[in-house]
Each structure stands twice: as C-alpha cells, then as structure tokens.
Amino acid sequence: MSMKQRLTDDMKAAMKAGEKDRLGVIRLINAAIKQREVDERIALDDAQVLAVLEKMVKQRKDSIAQYEAAGREDLAGVERAELAVIQGYLPEPLGDAELDALIDAAIAEAGTAGPQAMGKVMAAVKAAAAGRADMGAVSQRVKARLAG
Template identity: 70%
Template sequence: MSLKARLIEDMKNAMRSGDKPRLGVIRLINAAIKQREVDERIELDEPQVLAVLEKMLKQRRDSVSQYEAAGREDLAEVERFEIGVIETYLPAPLSEAELSALIDVAITETGAESMRDMGKVMALLKDRAAGRADMSEVSKQLKQRLG
C-alpha cells in the first residue's frame, strides 16, 4: 500500500474511532502533501511524500526546542505528539552503524577527500537515507570525516 493510500485509510480509521488528535495530525499531513501537489502541479511519488514528512518533522522539532526555551511545556507536548504520529509513516531509522557504513560507502563512491566534496556526498546520501536519518546529523558526521 502506498504511503498516501495508508494515510487516507488511517484518516478514515481515526474518524471512525473518534481519535480527534490523531485525525488532526493526519489531516495536516494530507494537507501538506496536497498543497505541494497543487503548487507544483504534479502527483507526488513516495520519495517526495517522504520529503514532505521529513520537512514537517523538522518543523515540529524546531518548535519543540523553541517552546521549551520559552517555558511552554503544554505546546511542546502537542508538538511531540505530532512528531510521534508523523514518525509512524517514516521508514525505520538507520542505526549508528548503518549510517556510518552508508557514509563510508558514499565517500568512497564519490572519491571525496575534503570539505569541497561535501556537496557531492550529501547529494548521494540524501537519496539513500531519505526518511531514515536526520540529515543534519548526517551532515555533522560527514564534516567530521572530511574535515
């Protein structure tokens, strides 16, 4: 089942069960996907849907840190709930060892030797780790290896 079909099915199930908080998050996801489809006049495929979910996840994580800094734990808790729902639609995250191996392979394949080659390696990693790793963490590890 495609991710979009799964989202629609989960939305129907949340409506039937009366799970309003989860239903709200699923509707936000569907709206973000639909907005991108309308803006770009395309039908999103799986990697593009994953990119939308990753963007939403990043926004929520940023919001959590800002709410915690402002002492608004109530709002941070809402964002954490949304993060939990969004994460259920992402593939299983890479372990530290898998991520490290993936970075090593990408460096070898691109022949990267210094920070100047970081863009080539990140482009390759972005495709391979889509939805399975936090790209800011990937970038940090890559900088350590190339720097």
C-alpha cells in the same frame, strides 16, 4: 500500498475509532501533501511524500525547542504528540553503524576525501538515507569524516 493511500486508510480508521487527535494530525499531513501538489502541479510519489513528512518533523522539533525555551510545556506537549504521529509514517531510522557504512560508501564512490567532496558525498547519502536520518546530523558526520 502508497504512502498517500496509507494515510487515507489511517484517516478513515481514526474517524471510525474516534481518535480526534490522530485524525487532526493525519489531516494536517494530507493538507501539506495536497498544498505541495497544487503548488507544483504534480502528483507526489512516495519519496516526495517522505520529504513532506521530514519537513513536518523538522518543524515540530523546532517548535518544541522554542516552546520549551519559552516555558510553554503545554504547547510543547501538543507538538510532541503530533511529532509521534508523523514519525509513525517515516521508515525505521538508520542506526549509527548503518549510517557510517553509508557515509564510507559515499566517500569511496566520490573518489576523493577532502572537503571539496562534501556535495557529492551528501548527495549520495541523502539519496540512500531519505527519510531515515536527520540530514543535519549526517552533514556534520560527513564534514568530520572528510576533514579528518
């Protein structure tokens, strides 16, 4: 089942169960997907839907940090609830050992271990870890690994 079909089925189930908060988040996800489809005049596949979900997760995390800094715990709680629903559609995150193995394989594939290999290594890791790891943290790990 495709991600878009799963979202549609979950939206129907949330409507029937009267889960208004979950329904609202699923509608936000569908709206973001539809907006990208309209903007780019394409039908998104599962990998592109994952990219939309990753962007939404990043937005929610940024909002939570800003709300907490401003002392708005009520709004941060709403964002946390949305984040939990969105993360439910992402694949299981990679563990540290799995991520290190991916990075090592990408470095070996690039053939060079200096900082100049950063782009090649990140491209390989991003393709393998799509939706399963925070790319900002991955970038820091790759940079540290290439530097030392």
